[in-house]
Amino acid sequence: xxxxxxxxxxxxxxxxxxxxxxxxxxVNCGVLSFPRNARLEERLRSAYQGLSQIIAKHHxxxxxxxxxxxxxxxxxxxxxxxxxxxxxxxxxNQRLPVYRYSPTQVKQQVTSYGRSDKEQVQExxxxxxxxxxSPQPSxxxxxxxxxxxxxxxxxxxxxxxxxx
Amino acid sequence: xxxxxxxxxxxxxxxxxxxxxxxxxxVNCGVLSFPRNARLEERLRSAYQGLSQIIAKHHxxxxxxxxxxxxxxxxxxxxxxxxxxxxxxxxxNQRLPVYRYSPTQVKQQVTSYGRSDKEQVQExxxxxxxxxxSPQPSxxxxxxxxxxxxxxxxxxxxxxxxxx
Numbered sequence: 529x530x531x532x533x534x535x536x537x538x539x540x541x542x543x544x545x546x547x548x549x550x551x552x553x554x555v556n557c558g559v560l561s562f563p564r565n566a567r568l569e570e571r572l573r574s575a576y577q578g579l580s581q582i583i584a585k586h587h588x589x590x591x592x593x594x595x596x597x598x599x600x601x602x603x604x605x606x607x608x609x610x611x612x613x614x615x616x617x618x619x620x621n622q623r624l625p626v627y628r629y630s631p632t633q634v635k636q637q638v639t640s641y642g643r644s645d646k647e648q649v650q651e652x653x654x655x656x657x658x659x660x661x662s663p664q665p666s667x668x669x670x671x672x673x674x675x676x677x678x679x680x681x682x683x684x685x686x687x688x689x690x691x692x
Numbered sequence: 693x694x695x696x697x698x699x700x701x702x703x704x705x706x707x708x709x710x711x712x713x714x715x716x717x718x719v720n721c722g723v724l725s726f727p728r729n730a731r732l733e734e735r736l737r738s739a740y741q742g743l744s745q746i747i748a749k750h751h752x753x754x755x756x757x758x759x760x761x762x763x764x765x766x767x768x769x770x771x772x773x774x775x776x777x778x779x780x781x782x783x784x785n786q787r788l789p790v791y792r793y794s795p796t797q798v799k800q801q802v803t804s805y806g807r808s809d810k811e812q813v814q815e816x817x818x819x820x821x822x823x824x825x826s827p828q829p830s831x832x833x834x835x836x837x838x839x840x841x842x843x844x845x846x847x848x849x850x851x852x853x854x855x856x
């Protein structure tokens with residue numbers, strides 16, 4: 529089972545691909561960046577094309593997207609809604625199952641604690657994937673965290689179903 | 693010149709197609725509806741597909757989208773950002789020029805007054821398009837208003853360029 533994790537931002541969109549087998553294994557990760565001074569339609573189109581190419585190349589089975597923290601600002605909530613919509617649409621257009629997780633869920637699944645700081649999450653991502661160094665930039669590591677969160681949650685769901 | 697106007701909502705998305713010649717003429721209008729209880733990814737995919745089909749059928753030259761009024765609510769701003777992103781993306785993916793107008797701009801261009809009420813805008817849409825009755829539902833009429841706004845603005849820009 530191959531999971532594409534996405535951390536949808538409006539300037540940087542992090543992605544991370546993780547295979548779930550005996551151990552979890554990182555396949556790829558990175559960041560799509562959209563220049564702030566580009567027109568909105570170009571930024572959205574680049575995000576859509578970039579994610580489509582990642583899916584075409586790596587063939588994930590499922591997509592996990594972090595529900596963005598919208599903050600208190602209406603303008604940023606509008607922008608974040610846009611970034612999230614593109615990520616969801618790319619997956620839905622390819623008929624891939626989409627799962628969404630809140631920032632708290634990601635922290636809980638990755639570090640067993642919902643209020644961990646960003647560095648603790650990145651260190652756990654590094655350890656769980658057996659990497660020597662934490663993937664950079666941090667948005668890529670955040671996207672891997674979403675993929676790991678989904679794998680842990682799926683394992684838990686399977687275990688609960690078998691116990692039931 | 694054929695304009696597709698879009699009023700992007702999260703439950704109802706209004707569209708209206710207007711030809712700009714000697715007189716403005718309505719080609720088509722309507723509403724795409726997305727059941728509230730459908731999954732978010734299905735709603736976004738339906739919006740994307742629905743708008744793509746409208747463009748494939750009517751071949752607009754340009755797309756005018758109303759910048760949504762986000763209100764004071766973070767949740768609704770997130771949702772509106774999503775709807776707007778899909779509308780922009782459909783146009784950008786087809787390489788159609790996208791223009792965005794605020795609600796105030798639409799009112800100003802259609803009724804010459806930025807603080808007109810919804811009914812006044814609808815009545816002007818009906819008159820400008822030479823229709824016997826106001827197009828229903830109102831989201832369709834709102835989308836026609838955005839298309840008309842873009843046509844008026846383009847005429848003004850052309851006139852100003854010639855005067856200069």
